[in-house]
Amino acid sequence: MERSSALANLATTLLFCLAICSCAISISSAQASTNTEFIRTSCSKTTYPRLCYTSLSSHATLVQTSPKLLAGAALNVTLDKARSTSTMMVRLSRAQGMKSREVGAMRDCVEELSSSVDELRRSIGEMGEIKGSSNFGLIMNDVQTWVSAALTDENTCSDGFSGSMMNGNMKTVVRNEILTIAHLTSNALALINRYASLHG
Numbered sequence: 763m764e765r766s767s768a769l770a771n772l773a774t775t776l777l778f779c780l781a782i783c784s785c786a787i788s789i790s791s792a793q794a795s796t797n798t799e800f801i802r803t804s805c806s807k808t809t810y811p812r813l814c815y816t817s818l819s820s821h822a823t824l825v826q827t828s829p830k831l832l833a834g835a836a837l838n839v840t841l842d843k844a845r846s847t848s849t850m851m852v853r854l855s856r857a858q859g860m861k862s863r864e865v866g867a868m869r870d871c872v873e874e875l876s877s878s879v880d881e882l883r884r885s886i887g888e889m890g891e892i893k894g895s896s897n898f899g900l901i902m903n904d905v906q907t908w909v910s911a912a913l914t915d916e917n918t919c920s921d922g923f924s925g926s927m928m929n930g931n932m933k934t935v936v937r938n939e940i941l942t943i944a945h946l947t948s949n950a951l952a953l954i955n956r957y958a959s960l961h962g
């Protein structure tokens with residue numbers, strides 16, 4: 763008799779845990795879908811919504827539904843991409859068999875990309891300096907200026923490239939990489955503008 767009541771107790775306890783657990787899981791999955799939906803909705807107002815969503819959806823847990831964190835994540839993703847492309851181009855420009863004119867176009871581009879990396883890094887630093895509403899407008903103004911400058915540098919780089927005499931394949935690869943950075947930057951700027959306007 764005693765044994766079966768112990769078993770019944772155990773079963774009750776197990777069922778209870780199971781209920782709490784599945785409830786917790788469904789709350790957290792509802793939360794996750796709210797977070798991804800926030801990114802999708804915010805991205806739909808950018809110029810390159812698909813790129814925006816694919817580049818940012820993996821940051822949903824961190825971003826949750828914060829326009830500030832979303833803008834920050836967009837800047838981080840853009841900076842990472844600009845850095846890695848810059849490294850790739852430095853490596854390419856040292857490759858054997860490139861004509862000096864091609865190397866020149868590549869070097870100019872690397873320099874412009876490196877300015878854009880600095881500007882993006884500075885913007886990320888500035889975003890971290892927001893202290894309530896006292897300096898919000900000033901900081902956001904700076905951030906918008908830096909990110910616009912980064913975008914200009916990237917466009918200069920990709921324009922210079924389309925005119926260069928580089929062999930077709932490499933030109934296409936490099937140009938596409940730079941266009942991706944410019945599109946990421948444009949999206950980040952849109953998300954920054956959105957965040958700024960929410961507080962304006």
Ligand SMILES: *[C@@H]1O[C@H](CO)[C@@H](O)[C@H](O)[C@H]1NC(C)=O
Pocket residue numbers: 821824830831832834835838
């Ligand atoms: C951006 O990158 C910095 C440095 O890696 C990190 O500390 C921060 O959490 C990131 N911000 C977002 C919103 O992802």
